Structure formats: C-alpha cells, structure tokens
Amino acid sequence: MMTAKAGPSGEPAELSDRQHLSRIGIIWLVLSVVCMALVYFAWGPHMPPGTDSVQAKGQQFDNTVLATVATPVILFIWVYLAYVLINWRVRADTPVAELRDGPAIRGNLRFQATWMIVTGATVLSMFIFGTYELVKDSGSGTGSGQAPIWTPAGYSVDASQNKLLVVQAIGQQWRWTFRYPQFGGIETSQLVIPAGQEIQYSVTSLDVIHSFWATNLGIKADANPGVNNIAFGQATKIGPIDIRCAELCGVWHGAMYATGQVVSRNDFQTWIAAEQYAHKDLITFLPPYADFYLPQSDGGFYDPSANPLPNPPGPTPATSPTVIP
Amino acid sequence: MATDISVPASLDHGTPGPGSAAGRNPWWRSGNIAYGLVGAVIGYSIGHFLGNWIASGYQQVQGSGQNDLALVLGYLVATLGWLAGLGALNYPLQKLVGIQVTSEESEDIEHRKLGAYFKYTLDHKVVGVQYLFGMLAYFIMAGLFALVIRSELLSATRHLLAPDKYLEVVGEHGTMMMMMMTSAILGPFGNYFVPLMIGARRMAYPRLEALSFWITPAAFVVLLSGLLVGGFPTGWTGYAPLSVEATMGQDAYLVAFGLMGISMIIGGFNIIATVVNYRAPGMTWMRLPLFVWAMFVTSLLMALAAPILVGGTYMTLMDRTVQTALFDVNHGGSSYLWQDLYWFFGHPEVYILALPGFGIALELLPVFARKPAFAYRTAVAGMVGVGMLSFFVWQHHLFASGMNSDMRPVIMLTTEMISFPTGIIYLTAIGTLWRARLRMTVPMLFIIGMLFNFLIGGISGVFLSDVPTDAVAHGTFFVMAHFHYTIMGGYMFAFFAGIYYWLPKMTGHQLSQRLGKWHFWVLFIAFNSTFLPLFAIGELGMPRRVFEYQRALQGLNDWVSISAYVIGIGILIFVYNFVKTVVIDPRTPLAADTWGSRGLEWFTSTPPVATNFVHIPEVVSGPYEYGSDAGPMAVLDAGATELRPGATVHEGN
Numbered sequence: 001m002m003t004a005k006a007g008p009s010g011e012p013a014e015l016s017d018r019q020h021l022s023r024i025g026i027i028w029l030v031l032s033v034v035c036m037a038l039v040y041f042a043w044g045p046h047m048p049p050g051t052d053s054v055q056a057k058g059q060q061f062d063n064t065v066l067a068t069v070a071t072p073v074i075l076f077i078w079v080y081l082a083y084v085l086i087n088w089r090v091r092a093d094t095p096v097a098e099l100r101d102g103p104a105i106r107g108n109l110r111f112q113a114t115w116m117i118v119t120g121a122t123v124l125s126m127f128i129f130g131t132y133e134l135v136k137d138s139g140s141g142t143g144s145g146q147a148p149i150w151t152p153a154g155y156s157v158d159a160s161q162n163k164l165l166v167v168q169a170i171g172q173q174w175r176w177t178f179r180y181p182q183f184g185g186i187e188t189s190q191l192v193i194p195a196g197q198e199i200q201y202s203v204t205s206l207d208v209i210h211s212f213w214a215t216n217l218g219i220k221a222d223a224n225p226g227v228n229n230i231a232f233g234q235a236t237k238i239g240p241i242d243i244r245c246a247e248l249c250g251v252w253h254g255a256m257y258a259t260g261q262v263v264s265r266n267d268f269q270t271w272i273a274a275e276q277y278a279h280k281d282l283i284t285f286l287p288p289y290a291d292f293y294l295p296q297s298d299g300g301f302y303d304p305s306a307n308p309l310p311n312p313p314g315p316t317p318a319t320s321p322t323v324i325p
Numbered sequence: 326m327a328t329d330i331s332v333p334a335s336l337d338h339g340t341p342g343p344g345s346a347a348g349r350n351p352w353w354r355s356g357n358i359a360y361g362l363v364g365a366v367i368g369y370s371i372g373h374f375l376g377n378w379i380a381s382g383y384q385q386v387q388g389s390g391q392n393d394l395a396l397v398l399g400y401l402v403a404t405l406g407w408l409a410g411l412g413a414l415n416y417p418l419q420k421l422v423g424i425q426v427t428s429e430e431s432e433d434i435e436h437r438k439l440g441a442y443f444k445y446t447l448d449h450k451v452v453g454v455q456y457l458f459g460m461l462a463y464f465i466m467a468g469l470f471a472l473v474i475r476s477e478l479l480s481a482t483r484h485l486l487a488p489d490k491y492l493e494v495v496g497e498h499g500t501m502m503m504m505m506m507t508s509a510i511l512g513p514f515g516n517y518f519v520p521l522m523i524g525a526r527r528m529a530y531p532r533l534e535a536l537s538f539w540i541t542p543a544a545f546v547v548l549l550s551g552l553l554v555g556g557f558p559t560g561w562t563g564y565a566p567l568s569v570e571a572t573m574g575q576d577a578y579l580v581a582f583g584l585m586g587i588s589m590i591i592g593g594f595n596i597i598a599t600v601v602n603y604r605a606p607g608m609t610w611m612r613l614p615l616f617v618w619a620m621f622v623t624s625l626l627m628a629l630a631a632p633i634l635v636g637g638t639y640m641t642l643m644d645r646t647v648q649t650a651l652f653d654v655n656h657g658g659s660s661y662l663w664q665d666l667y668w669f670f671g672h673p674e675v676y677i678l679a680l681p682g683f684g685i686a687l688e689l690l691p692v693f694a695r696k697p698a699f700a701y702r703t704a705v706a707g708m709v710g711v712g713m714l715s716f717f718v719w720q721h722h723l724f725a726s727g728m729n730s731d732m733r734p735v736i737m738l739t740t741e742m743i744s745f746p747t748g749i750i751y752l753t754a755i756g757t758l759w760r761a762r763l764r765m766t767v768p769m770l771f772i773i774g775m776l777f778n779f780l781i782g783g784i785s786g787v788f789l790s791d792v793p794t795d796a797v798a799h800g801t802f803f804v805m806a807h808f809h810y811t812i813m814g815g816y817m818f819a820f821f822a823g824i825y826y827w828l829p830k831m832t833g834h835q836l837s838q839r840l841g842k843w844h845f846w847v848l849f850i851a852f853n854s855t856f857l858p859l860f861a862i863g864e865l866g867m868p869r870r871v872f873e874y875q876r877a878l879q880g881l882n883d884w885v886s887i888s889a890y891v892i893g894i895g896i897l898i899f900v901y902n903f904v905k906t907v908v909i910d911p912r913t914p915l916a917a918d919t920w921g922s923r924g925l926e927w928f929t930s931t932p933p934v935a936t937n938f939v940h941i942p943e944v945v946s947g948p949y950e951y952g953s954d955a956g957p958m959a960v961l962d963a964g965a966t967e968l969r970p971g972a973t974v975h976e977g978n
Contacts, residue, residue: 020760048864049797062793063864070784077751077780081773084758085765092766093838096921101952102696102762112700112752119748123741130741130791131734140793145730203727208567209660211725211800215866220796222726224661225566226654229727246725246800246868248560250567251489254871294655 020087028079032072040068049218052262053235055141056218062133062140069122143203143212143221143229146291152198152232164200164232167193168289171203171210171223174252176243178260183272185289186279191243191260194268195235203229204292210256211247216240217262222247228291235262356412358443365543368406372398385648391573394646396554400580404543411445411539416532445539447531450933452538453517454831457824459538460512461903463505463545465896470498472893475886477872481879484872491872493556493574500548500561500578502812504585505541507627507674508592510681510816512538514823515620517831519596521926522614524605524944524959526936529598530591537592544584551577560870562671565652565663569644576645583638586631586670589677593627596620605925605959607944611705614924614948615698618705619684622712623677630673630716637666661728668719676715678812680708682779682819683750686772689826690757691949692922693769698949699756700749707749714743724795733792740790747783751776766920767841771822774849778814782807785860803863806856814852821848821899829919833931834911840902848895855888923958924948 015023044064049056088102134140138152147157154163159181168179169191178191191214193199203212205223213220214233221231235241241260245253263271276283287293376395386392408414419425441451442458473494477485486494516538520528528534551557555572563582568575600613600621613621641663643649650656652663691698698704717739724733754776763769785807788794798804821844829835858881867874874882918927925948929938942959950958 017760048866055796059793059797062791063788063797066788066791066794070787074780074784077755077776080755080758081776084755084761084763085773088758088761089763089765092764092769094764096918099695099921100762102694103760104697104950104952105699105756105759106697107700107703108756111756112703115748115752116745119745123745126741126787126791127734127738130737130793134733134737134792137793139730140796142725142792142796143727143730145727149731208570209564209664213800213868218796220725220799222723224654224727226660227727242866244866244868244871248492248558248562248564248567248870250558250571251492253492253868254488254873 020083024080024083027083028072028076031075031079035071035075036068039071040064043067050216052237052239053141053217053219053233055137055233056216057236058133058137058140059218062130065129066126069126073122138232141218141220141231141233143231145230146228148230148232152234154198155200155232162200164198165193166200166202167191168202168204169212169221169223170206170293171212171245171249171256172206173208173250174245174256176212176245176256176258178258179289180272181289184276184283185286186272186276186283187286188275189258191241191258192268192271193235193241193260193262194265195238195262197265197268198232198234201231201233202291203231206293206295208249209247210245210249213244213246214260215242215244220246226292226294238262238264356410356415356445358411360412361407361410361539364406364408364410365403366406368409369399369403371406372400372402375402380646383648393573393576393642396573396576397580397642397646400547400576404540404547404580404584407543408536408539413445413532413536413539445535447527447535448935449516449520449528449531449534450831450935450937452531452534453513453515455538456508456512456516456541457831459541459545460506460509463501463541464509465900466545466549467498467501467505468893468896470494470501472889474498475889478874478882479886481874481876481882486872488872489556489558492558492560492870493552495870496557496560496578497548497552500582501545503561503674503678504548504582505545506812506816507585507589507677508537508541509820510685510823511592511596511620511623511627511677512541514616514685514827515596515623515681516592518827518926519599519617519620520603521929521933521937522617522924522948523600523603523608524925524938524942525599525603526938526941527603528595529602530595533591534595537588537595540584540588544581544588547577547584548581549577551575551581562667563641563663564660564667565641565644566654566660568641568663569652576642579638579642579645583635583642586635586638589627589631590635593624593631596624597628600624605941605944607959608925609944611702612944612947614688615701615704615708616684616688618708619680619687622708623680623684626673626677626680626712626715630670630677633666634670634674637663637670640666661723661726664723664726664728665719668722669716671722672719673712673715675808675812676711678816679779680711682775682816683708683711685819685823685826686775687750687753687757688924689768689772689822690754691951692920692924693764693766693772694757694761695764695921695951696757696759696761696949697947697951697953699753699759701753701947701949703749704753707746707753710746710749711743714739714746718743721790721795724792725799737790737792741787744783744787751780766825767836767838767845768822768826768920770842770845770849771818771825774845775815775818775822777849778810778818778852781857782810782812782814785810797864800868801863802859802867802869805869806859806863809856809859814856818848821845824903826920827926828907830926830931830933832907832911834906835919836902836906840898844895844898844902847898848892851888851891851895855885855892858885923950925959928959 047060047063049059051057051060135150138150139148156162166181168181170177178188180186201219201221203221203223204227205225207225210223211220212223217233217235219231219233221229239262241262243258243260245256373395376392376398380386380392380394442455477491516534551574554574556574557578558571559568563578600617640651644651650658652658652660654660687698687704718736720729720732720736721740788798789804789807825836825841862878862881865878867878928942940961942961944959946955946958948958
C-alpha cells in the first residue's frame with residue numbers, strides 16, 4: 001500500500017508496509033466481528049428505550065444498528081493507536097540532537113481515496129437509513145409540527161375526519177395536563193391510553209418551552225406556546241408510563257414529572273367514562289378545546305378565538321374514536 | 326502575497342520610537358487596571374442612574390419592582406468605563422479629535438516589564454500571555470461550579486442546594502465554559518503564535534486584539550455578578566420565553582454573552598487580516614502551519630457566527646427592557662426565533678471549540694512523529710469543510726421542536742456529512758503516525774488522549790444527528806456527555822497539550838514532565854470515568870439540568886460525581902505544576918529548542934524579542950518536511966547566518 005521506503009538504519013528486521021497493514025487488519029477484523037455480534041445480539045435487545053411501544057422498539061432498533069456500525073470505526077482507531085504506540089515509539093526524552101526523522105511520507109492517494117469512499121458511503125447509508133426509519137415510523141415519536149407529512153393511517157388534518165385518539169399534552173410551569181378532545185375535552189393530570197391504539201399527541205405550552213417526554217414510550221415533542229406540535233405513537237404493552245420534561249423550563253424543571261398508564265381498550269373506555277362522569281360539572285368551567293391557548297389581555301383566561309388556524313376543532317361531542325385494528 | 330513585512334517595530338507610524346521619553350503620555354492618560362476599576366464603578370453608576378431616569382415610571386418596572394434597563398445600562402456603561410480606564414479609548418479618541426497620537430504602549434514591551442502584562446498593551450505576545458492566565462482563571466472558576474453541580478447530584482432526592490440555586494450554578498458553569506472558553510486556544514496560542522508562525526512582526530490590528538482580551542474580564546465579572554441579582558434559570562442556551570420572564574440575573578447572561586460575542590468578532594477579524602496580509606516572504610498558503618489554518622478557519626467562524634449571537638442577545642434585552650415582543654407569541658413574536666438565532670451561532674460555535682483542538686493535534690503530531698503531516702492539503706480542506714458545514718446544521722438541535730419538521734432529513738444529511746471532513750482530521754493523524762518515530766512526551770500524551778476522547782464524542786454525535794435515536798437522547802445527559810467528550814475531551818486536552826508544548830517558548834520555563842504525566846493520567850482516566858456513564862444515564866431517562874432523578878440512577882450518578890472530584894485533583898496537579906514553574910520557582914533552564922520542531926516559531930530567541938524576528942525570515946519550505954532533504958524551513962536575509970531547524974538562535978540584541 002504505502003511506499004515502502006527503507007526505514008532509518010539500525011532497526012532490526014523492519015516489517016514491510018503490507019505486513020504492518022495485514023497485522024492491523026487481522027486484529028481489527030477479528031475484534032470487529034466479535035464486538036459487532038455482541039453489540040447487535042447481546043446488547044441490542046437491552047438498549048433504551050425498551051419495547052413498550054412501536055416507537056420505542058423502532059428507536060431501540062436504530063440505536064442497535066448505529067452502535068453496530070460505530071463499533072468497527074471505534075475499533076479501527078483504537079487498534080491503530082495501540083499498534084502505533086507499541087511498535088513505533090522512541091524514547092520520549094531523546095535529546096534533540098539525537099533525533100532521527102521518520103520516512104517522508106506526504107500522502108498516499110490510494111489510502112486517501114479509500115478512506116474518503118468508505119466514510120462517504122457510511123455517511124450516506126446512515127442518512128438513508130435514518131430517513132427511512134423516520135418516515136416509516138411517522139416521525140419516530142418525535143414532535144413533527146402542526147402539519148406533519150409522515151402520518152399513520154387514519155390521521156386527518158380535519159379533526160372531524162381524524163380517526164386517531166387525540167391526547168393533548170399541555171405543559172406549563174411546572175406540570176403536565178392532558179386533554180381528551182374526543183371525550184368532551186376533559187382534563188386529567190394522568191396520561192391514560194389504550195394499548196394497541198394509534199395515538200396523536202398534540203403538545204403545546206401555556207408559558208415557556210417545555211418538552212413532553214414519555215420516556216418508555218419513545219415520545220418526545222417540544223411544547224412551545226402558540227404551537228400545536230404533533231407526535232404519533234402506539235403503545236403495545238400494558239404498564240406504567242414515565243413522563244418528564246426534557247427542556248429546561250425554569251426553577252422546578254427537575255420536578256416536572258407526570259405519570260400514566262397504558263391500559264387495555266376496555267379499561268380505557270371504563271376509565272374515561274368514569275372521568276367524564278366524575279368531572280361533568282367541572283368541564284363547563286374549562287375553556288373549549290383548541291390547538292393551543294393564548295392568554296387574554298387581562299391576563300386571566302385562555303381564549304381559543306385567538307387561534308388563527310382555519311377550522312379550529314372546537315369541542316367535539318363525546319364519541320369514541322374509531323379503533324384501528 | 327505577503328505584504329507589509331517591513332513595518333517598523335513601533336506600532337504607530339510617524340511617532341517617536343519605542344522607549345523615547347518624548348512619546349510618553351501624562352500620568353493621568355496612561356491607563357491601568359486601577360483606573361479601569363474606577364471607570365467601571367463610575368460607569369455603572371451613570372448607567373444605572375440613566376436607566377432609572379428613563380424607565381422607573383414604566384408600568385412593568387413598577388409592577389415587578391425590577392428595573393432591567395437600569396441594570397443593563399449599568400453593565401454597558403461600566404464596561405465602557407473599564408475600557409476607558411484601561412486607556413483603550415485614548416488612541417481612537419485622540420485620532421477622532423485630531424490630537425497628535427502618542428505611543429506609550431511599546432515601552433514596557435521593549436523592556437518586558439512585568440507591568441506590561443497588567444496593561445492594555447499592543448504586543449501580541451503579551452496579549453497571548455494575558456489570555457493564557459485569564460482563560461485558566463475562568464476555566465478553573467467554571468470547573469468549580471461543575472463540582473458543585475456534581476455534589477448536588479450525589480443524591481437522587483436529598484438536596485444540597487435549593488432548586489433555583491442549583492439552576493443558577495448550572496447556568497453559570499455552562500455559560501462560563503461555553504462563552505469564555507471560545508477563546509481558550511485562539512486567545513493564548515492563536516494570538517501568541519500566529520504571527521510567529523507566519524513570520525510577522527506584529528498583528529494586523531493590535532488594538533482590536535488587546536480590546537478582545539480586555540473585554541473578557543468584563544464579560545466574566547458581569548456574568549458572575551448575575552448571581553447577586555438572582556442568577557438566571559435558562560442554562561447556557563437561554564431559551565427565549567423563559568429568558569424574557571426570568572429575574573434580573575438574565576440580564577447579566579445576555580450582556581456578558583453579547584460582550585463575549587463582540588470580543589470574538591474583533592479577535593477573529595484581527596487574525597483573519599493578519600494571516601491574509603502579514604505572511605513572511607515565501608510563506609505561501611500551502612506552507613502555512615496547520616495550526617495557523619485552524620486559527621484562520623476558527624476566526625472566520627467567529628467573525629461570521631458571533632454577530633448572530635450579538636443580535637440575539639440584543640433582541641432579548643429589548644424584550645426584557647423596553648417591552649418589544651420579538652419572542653412573545655401573543656404579540657406576533659415567536660418562541661422559535663431565539664432557538665434559531667441561538668443555534669445558528671451555537672453550532673458554528675461548537676466548531677470554534679473543536680477546530681483549534683484539531684489544529685494543535687495536527688501541528689504537534691508531525692513534530693513528535695518526526696514525519697511530514699500526512700495529506701496536508703486534504704487536512705486543510707477538511708478543516709475548511711468543517712467550518713463551512715457548521716453553518717448548515719443548526720436545526721439538528723431542534724429535531725423534536727416541531728419547527729420545520731419536514732426539513733429534518735436534509736439537516737440529518739448535512740449533520741452526518743460533518744463526519745466526512747472530521748474523518749479527514751483522523752486520516753491525517755493516522756497517516757502521520759504511520760511508521761512514525763513517536764516520542765510520547767507530555768504534549769503527545771494529551772494529543773493521543775484527545776484523539777481517543779474526540780472519537781467517542783464524534784461517534785456519539787451520530788446518535789444525535791439521526792432523528793429516531795435523537796428522539797431518545799435529545800435533552801438528556803447523553804447530549805451533555807457527548808459535548809463534554811468533544812469539547813472537554815478534545816478541546817481541553819489539546820489546550821493542555823498546547824500549554825506543555827509552547828510554554829517553554831512563551832516563558833522560557835518548561836513544566837515538570839513528571840507532574841505532567843501524572844496530570845495526564847489522572848485527568849484522562851477520571852474524565853472517561855466521569856462522562857462515559859453519563860451516556861447511559863441520559864439514555865435511561867435523566868434529562869439535563871435536573872436536580873432530582875430516578876432512584877435507580879443514583880449509583881451511576883455517585884460514580885460520576887466521585888470521578889468528577891478526581892478530575893478536580895488532576896487539574897490541581899496542573900495548577901501546582903504551572904504555578905511552581907512559572908511563578909514560584911522559575912529556575913528551569915531556558916530551552917531555546919525544546920522539542921526539535923521545524924516550526925517557524927522556534928526560529929527566534931526564547932522568549933521571542935519584542936519584534937519577534939530581528940530579521941524577517943524568508944520561508945523556503947513547508948513546516949513539516951521531516952525526513953526529507955528540504956533543509957531548514959526558512960533562511961534569514963543577507964548577512965544572517967543560516968538557521969538549521971532546532972538550532973539555538975542568538976539574536977543580536
């Protein structure tokens with residue numbers, strides 16, 4: 001590969017470039033095969049964020065793939081540095097007058113070209129993989145703005161046509177509130193969702209920027225005031241949900257938790273009916289459901305008429321969403 | 326090409342030469358730090374008075390009892406007073422009103438008095454040393470804040486600090502590190518060595534250079550003073566609706582960051598102009614040392630990105646003081662605006678904090694491998710490529726924000742493309758190490774450590790550039806571990822490599838190599854032990870900047886905190902080594918040619934004479950021609966004895 005210029009004299013049995021390269025290559029190859037298998041098969045299934053939802057599972061798979069691809073890159077540099085340190089050192093305190101120079105290699109076209117082609121191809125395939133995963137999973141659980149273009153089946157911008165279960169997550173300093181517009185716009189402090197149901201999280205904020213992060217569901221969407229940030233998710237396992245705020249929002253940011261439950265569809269129907277009944281008097285005091293809420297000039301309440309979007313959804317009668325099989 | 330090499334040593338044209346008594350200013354006009362402090366106090370009073378006079382009747386001020394305008398004007402006029410007291414305004418004001426300009430600055434430099442280091446001086450070597458001490462002080466202060474943070478996080482639920490105090494400390498640590506440390510390498514080593522490495526006698530704009538340094542203590546004090554007025558709750562990113570409603574400490578953050586932005590802009594322009602115009606004869610662009618290339622690209626980033634920051638802080642200050650509504654969604658503003666402005670500056674900024682590290686690594690590798698830099702031209706292209714791409718990736722900080730979400734694949738592509746030019750840095754490094762005759766001196770230990778750390782930092786960045794994996798990592802300790810690996814593991818390690826490598830040239834004293842090895846190993850092991858677990862902590866569900874977390878993560882957090890204390894011990898070893906060598910016991914013999922480098926900065930006496938070179942050298946070959954028969958890098962003009970690389974130079978002075 002590299003020009004085999006005779007090394008400085010006095011070195012016993014200097015190896016050729018090819019011999020050095022093949023030694024490095026073999027060590028690297030063996031280590032890479034072993035470690036990539038370990039990362040993919042042994043570590044991968046245990047990687048965060050787990051498998052509680054379709055999105056979490058997708059993110060876990062992406063983490064696994066990226067870690068597997070990264071393994072040989074890291075190993076190449078480590079193996080190479082170790083090889084250099086072991087083989088090509090002279091005493092650190094060699095007096096300047098006794099220093100001898102190494103070979104004057106200024107470059108190697110083949111090596112440079114190979115390096116660039118490999119890094120370029122890796123970068124491009126990472127990009128294609130990432131984009132594919134992002135589009136396939138309808139945004140991979142991330143906030144995709146007011147008008148997402150990668151959407152799951154059943155989604156419609158028109159609220160009356162929308163077949164997903166809509167849950168609005170409202171951030172404010174320093175708590176989360178959840179509204180269910182298809183159930184009279186009731187408010188809860190706990191996120192309860194049915195398993196196996198595609199859900200539209202509409203995330204907004206009443207004051208500063210927060211970020212809605214359902215850690216084990218793989219949902220993360222910033223909550224900006226005046227913005228309806230939509231993320232899609234489908235939980236698959238019945239169990240608890242951990243929600244934290246992932247954007248610094250002031251003094252009690254560290255304590256901005258919420259909890260929730262993924263329940264079966266029947267349990268969800270039971271729960272929401274009970275909630276609606278229990279709070280039927282309180283609901284009349286709530287502002288009508290809107291994509292986001294802006295404070296009125298008197299600072300008192302939230303005025304949905306300030307909503308500049310066409311066809312604000314408004315309060316919807318209590319109908320259950322069409323459950324996507 | 327290289328022009329204006331024959332400028333006289335005196336920095337002002339047509340004035341009496343240095344040392345001439347005729348050029349002395351009257352005592353009351355030669356500035357110093359004491360006058361600066363007095364000026365700052367007077368300035369603060371004036372500004373505060375003005376602010377009260379203007380705004381005390383505002384409804385907002387009367388309602389909240391806090392007059393942000395008074396504080397902001399206080400800070401700004403105090404900074405002006407500080408600069409005036411230092412004498413920074415004498416020359417421009419004298420020029421402005423047509424008074425004969427006198428030159429008092431050169432005298433102390435010529436005789437290298439200690440006092441010169443405490444004044445507004447125009448010698449880039451003095452400014453470099455001032456920067457070195459300043460940056461070390463800021464760095465250690467910010468590091469102490471980090472230890473307070475880690476102490477708070479020792480327990481998941483029991484607290485050392487109140488939550489607001491905790492956030493204040495987090496904000497001070499982050500902001501101090503990210504804004505002051507932008508100049509940690511460019512300030513000391515860029516200012517000191519760029520002219521020496523290109524064979525120039527001086528900087529293009531020595532006054533701007535000096536100004537860029539003397540703004541930093543003002544920014545530092547303003548930032549720190551935020552603690553006195555309630556601190557700021559936004560962390561170093563200062564996201565907008567929160568920053569507009571925050572207490573008065575936020576003004577300190579905004580003014581300090583804005584001042585530092587100005588320092589970056591003018592410091593950057595100075596280096597750009599110097600590299601373009603002041604190269605010695607024969608110093609072609611393709612013979613520029615890679616460190617100079619890194620400084621050049623960094624300066625371009627500073628000059629182009631920092632104005633956005635200054636604009637952003639200005640807008641937020643307007644929102645806070647005179648009730649504009651740039652970030653208020655109710656009145657036509659947007660909460661996304663600051664995020665965009667901030668990261669449009671912020672992402673180039675993280676390369677301002679990476680490129681100088683690459684520069685030092687690529688500069689030192691040939692010296693200690695005793696080989697030419699591998700693929701020199703490709704390395705230059707790589708650094709320029711990193712710089713250019715850094716302007717096209719900022720929205721990867723906003724993948725979950727809902728803004729511009731259909732553009733995410735494009736941003737994903739540009740972000741991942743950055744690993745291409747960054748990979749070239751590694752290509753040059755490993756090519757240079759091939760068949761090297763490697764001396765693992767202390768600077769080289771730090772460079773190898775840096776290559777190790779930055780690799781992990783870069784690879785973890787891929788997880789943040791990919792939207793589905795960023796969905797987990799965004800806003801968590803994973804991000805924090807990632808940028809500490811790139812900036813602390815890369816930039817800080819290179820900074821220390823630079824100190825061990827260049828301090829003999831700057832002061833004539835060499836740091837203890839034995840202590841240096843201790844410093845390296847303690848720091849390297851403790852650094853990795855601190856930040857590697859943080860990747861896991863973030864992925865397991867701990868957001869950044871929280872004071873409470875899941876009990877299950879307490880074991881890992883305790884491990885991290887204890888490792889962080891060990892980092893502190895590593896830094897203490899360095900401080901002891903540095904103070905002992907430079908201040909207490911500077912007996913180590915002068916080493917004119919410590920490392921056997923071919924670099925042009927070693928072609929002059931140690932420490933360099935005031936004019937850098939008695940005779941401007943003529944550059945005849947590249948800086949890294951080890952092992953070839955290229956001969957020395959430069960020759961002196963007629964009459965001077967030819968220099969061999971590494972020869973001790975005796976200048977006739």
